[in-house]
Amino acid sequence: MSYEPVIGLEIHVQLATRTKMFCGCALTFGEPPNTRTCPVCLGLPGALPVANAAAIHFGLMIGEALGCRLAPRSIFHRKNYFYPDLPKGYQISQYDEPLCLGGQLGDVRIHRVHLEEDAAKLVHASSSGRIHESRASVVDFNRGGTPLAEMVSEPDLRSAEQAREWLTLRCAVTPTSRCAARAPPSWAPRPS
Amino acid sequence: MSAPTDLTAAQAVDALGRGELSAGELFAAYRERAAADDLNAFAWVADETPARGAVEGPLRGVPIAVKDLFCTEGVPSQAGSRILEGYRPPYTATAVERLLGAGATLLAKTNQDEFAMGSSNENCAFGPVLNPWSRECVPGGSSGGSAAAVAAGLAPWAIGTDTGGSNRQPAALCGIVGLKPTYGAVSRYGMIAFASSLDQAGPLTRDVTDAALLLRHMVGRDPCDSTSLAFPEEIATPTAERLDGIRLGVPEELSGEAEGIEPGVQEAFERTLRTAEELGATVETTRLRHAEHGLSAYYVLAPAEASSNLARYDGVRYGLRAGKANDLVSLYTRTRHEGFGPEVKRRIMLGTFALSSGYYDAYYARAQKVRTKIAQDFATAFERFDFIVTPTAPTVAFGLGTKVADPLAMYLNDYCTVPMSLAGLPAISIPNGLAVPPQGGQVGLPTGFQIAGPAFSENAILDAAHALEGAIGFDAGGGRA
Ligand SMILES: [Zn+2]
Numbered sequence: 001m002s003y004e005p006v007i008g009l010e011i012h013v014q015l016a017t018r019t020k021m022f023c024g025c026a027l028t029f030g031e032p033p034n035t036r037t038c039p040v041c042l043g044l045p046g047a048l049p050v051a052n053a054a055a056i057h058f059g060l061m062i063g064e065a066l067g068c069r070l071a072p073r074s075i076f077h078r079k080n081y082f083y084p085d086l087p088k089g090y091q092i093s094q095y096d097e098p099l100c101l102g103g104q105l106g107d108v109r110i111h112r113v114h115l116e117e118d119a120a121k122l123v124h125a126s127s128s129g130r131i132h133e134s135r136a137s138v139v140d141f142n143r144g145g146t147p148l149a150e151m152v153s154e155p156d157l158r159s160a161e162q163a164r165e166w167l168t169l170r171c172a173v174t175p176t177s178r179c180a181a182r183a184p185p186s187w188a189p190r191p192s
Numbered sequence: 193m194s195a196p197t198d199l200t201a202a203q204a205v206d207a208l209g210r211g212e213l214s215a216g217e218l219f220a221a222y223r224e225r226a227a228a229d230d231l232n233a234f235a236w237v238a239d240e241t242p243a244r245g246a247v248e249g250p251l252r253g254v255p256i257a258v259k260d261l262f263c264t265e266g267v268p269s270q271a272g273s274r275i276l277e278g279y280r281p282p283y284t285a286t287a288v289e290r291l292l293g294a295g296a297t298l299l300a301k302t303n304q305d306e307f308a309m310g311s312s313n314e315n316c317a318f319g320p321v322l323n324p325w326s327r328e329c330v331p332g333g334s335s336g337g338s339a340a341a342v343a344a345g346l347a348p349w350a351i352g353t354d355t356g357g358s359n360r361q362p363a364a365l366c367g368i369v370g371l372k373p374t375y376g377a378v379s380r381y382g383m384i385a386f387a388s389s390l391d392q393a394g395p396l397t398r399d400v401t402d403a404a405l406l407l408r409h410m411v412g413r414d415p416c417d418s419t420s421l422a423f424p425e426e427i428a429t430p431t432a433e434r435l436d437g438i439r440l441g442v443p444e445e446l447s448g449e450a451e452g453i454e455p456g457v458q459e460a461f462e463r464t465l466r467t468a469e470e471l472g473a474t475v476e477t478t479r480l481r482h483a484e485h486g487l488s489a490y491y492v493l494a495p496a497e498a499s500s501n502l503a504r505y506d507g508v509r510y511g512l513r514a515g516k517a518n519d520l521v522s523l524y525t526r527t528r529h530e531g532f533g534p535e536v537k538r539r540i541m542l543g544t545f546a547l548s549s550g551y552y553d554a555y556y557a558r559a560q561k562v563r564t565k566i567a568q569d570f571a572t573a574f575e576r577f578d579f580i581v582t583p584t585a586p587t588v589a590f591g592l593g594t595k596v597a598d599p600l601a602m603y604l605n606d607y608c609t610v611p612m613s614l615a616g617l618p619a620i621s622i623p624n625g626l627a628v629p630p631q632g633g634q635v636g637l638p639t640g641f642q643i644a645g646p647a648f649s650e651n652a653i654l655d656a657a658h659a660l661e662g663a664i665g666f667d668a669g670g671g672r673a
């Protein structure tokens with residue numbers, strides 16, 4: 001008896017906006033830790049999020065490129081859990097009313113595309129880099145609040161090979177799609 | 193001329209403008225009174241010199257007391273909680289920033305129920321605040337420190353926040369004016385959150401004119417708060433002395449002894465209705481059919497929002513961090529165990545339960561529907577009435593410790609104020625008399641009269657309140673003794 005692998009992918013696409021998803025902090029790389037932060041992305045008491053219009057625009061462009069239904073009304077939800085890289089104790093994400101629904105890329109159907117904020121970066125002080133063996137962990141909030149579009153495919157892939165091929169195809173196809181000229185230039189796929 | 197601390201804030205602004213008084217002199221007079229505070233109204237009092245704020249601007253340096261939960265840069269801001277021990281924010285709340293920008297000076301931070309959860313100010317990490325009318329009694333809550341400070345003349349005026357009645361109820365119990373603006377009128381940025389869909393900052397003042405003046409410099413769109421809106425008109429100085437043609441609706445559900453209103457409070461309420469009629473208003477009873485479910489809906493929604501808002505207090509970045517934690521989970525649990533008081537823990541548990549998988553529809557979603565029904569009731573009522581009026585609180589100030597062991601009895605204090613909060617509507621409480629509690633007592637304690645109107649009807653509410661205030665002629669002397 002043999003088994004057939006059934007694979008769906010959840011892909012975090014980092015959006016190339018100038019600033020973070022819910023605050024005005026610059027999105028840059030390689031800066032000293034915790035220098036691109038503010039009360040909002042540090043989750044300080046009293047701070048409130050304001051959605052980045054450019055990120056929403058990019059999310060809609062991705063949805064259009066994938067032939068999704070763009071939601072006339074879309075809402076953000078809080079995903080509550082405790083972790084040191086999550087300063088508010090919740091991640092702002094989308095749940096039952098995502099930005100884009102349905103769609104197709106190649107022969108793989110797209111289930112949905114929604115927007116969310118990235119967590120901060122944890123560095124564990126142990127030889128293995130794992131939290132459980134470390135004596136201390138440090139947090140860098142520069143990355144916290146980076147806008148992400150989470151693309152969720154239907155389970156239409158049948159092998160690891162095919163999945164990799166599709167991902168590569170995605171990178172090749174998306175920039176040539178109809179809104180490519182206006183699409184953010186530096187989509188970096190981060191399969192999760 | 194009388195002592196500078198006898199002036200209302202608006203009178204002080206005028207005196208400063210005419211050069212009869214200097215801002216430094218006024219600040220020093222209040223600082224001295226605030227430093228000698230024996231009501232435990234303050235969590236922090238400024239040093240000799242104004243810590244912040246220009247004396248330029250329309251408020252000309254008049255000092256202000258600010259509820260602890262407003263973030264004030266470099267100044268302790270703990271929301272009455274141990275869990276924010278030693279926390280000094282790196283930024284200032286928009287509402288406070290606007291007032292300082294208009295020329296107010298920061299006099300003090302006022303004590304409050306922890307994270308604004310309470311109706312008596314007994315849930316405060318720094319001890320209870322006393323009511324200046326009777327030191328055996330509570331000042332109400334959660335803005336109890338602000339209300340007590342204004343009533344006792346320890347500050348010319350103050351700001352607080354109102355989630356389910358937290359400005360109006362302590363104003364009523366302390367014999368001053370308390371206003372909850374329309375949801376969205378004042379930015380919530382920098383207010384340490386309790387229940388985000390309800391929290392609204394507003395003034396606590398000696399009279400209606402001061403409430404209007406303070407509100408004028410608080411309202412407005414803030415790009416940092418997506419729920420804030422540009423107020424459609426300037427907040428005017430109220431001048432009305434008559435109520436001709438004004439239609440007042442008295443909801444059966446929120447008045448009368450059958451609804452738990454103390455006889456003395458009900459009597460004062462009816463007396464004020466007669467005064468309103470003498471000023472030209474018509475008074476009719478009406479129904480707000482779902483208002484009686486307001487409190488139940490509120491005690492699902494507010495704790496649900498709080499349970500999420502308070503998740504950030506984990507000991508990792510600021511405030512209290514429990515010692516002896518040997519792993520991440522024990523750091524969280526010990527910090528939260530030591531840092532939060534019993535009422536906050538109760539509401540976090542209630543809220544977490546209401547939001548948990550499988551219960552969401554039965555509790556949270558259902559409470560949201562009740563909320564919509566209540567808002568519709570008000571909308572229908574405002575087709576026939578200019579204002580809905582009720583007693584502000586069902587009782588006068590009650591004894592310290594008398595309701596601590598009975599959370600439900602405590603929650604009932606917000607019975608008349610919660611429906612307006614759920615509907616996002618503006619409402620004011622003005623002092624309308626004194627009453628002796630049913631269990632007896634030596635002195636009469638203040639009662640409050642609540643006037644609620646449609647969204648953004650603040651100017652009309654303030655005008656009606658001004659007319660009534662003049663006719664009632666409340667003597668606030670008992671709080672200044
Ligand atoms: Zn930021």
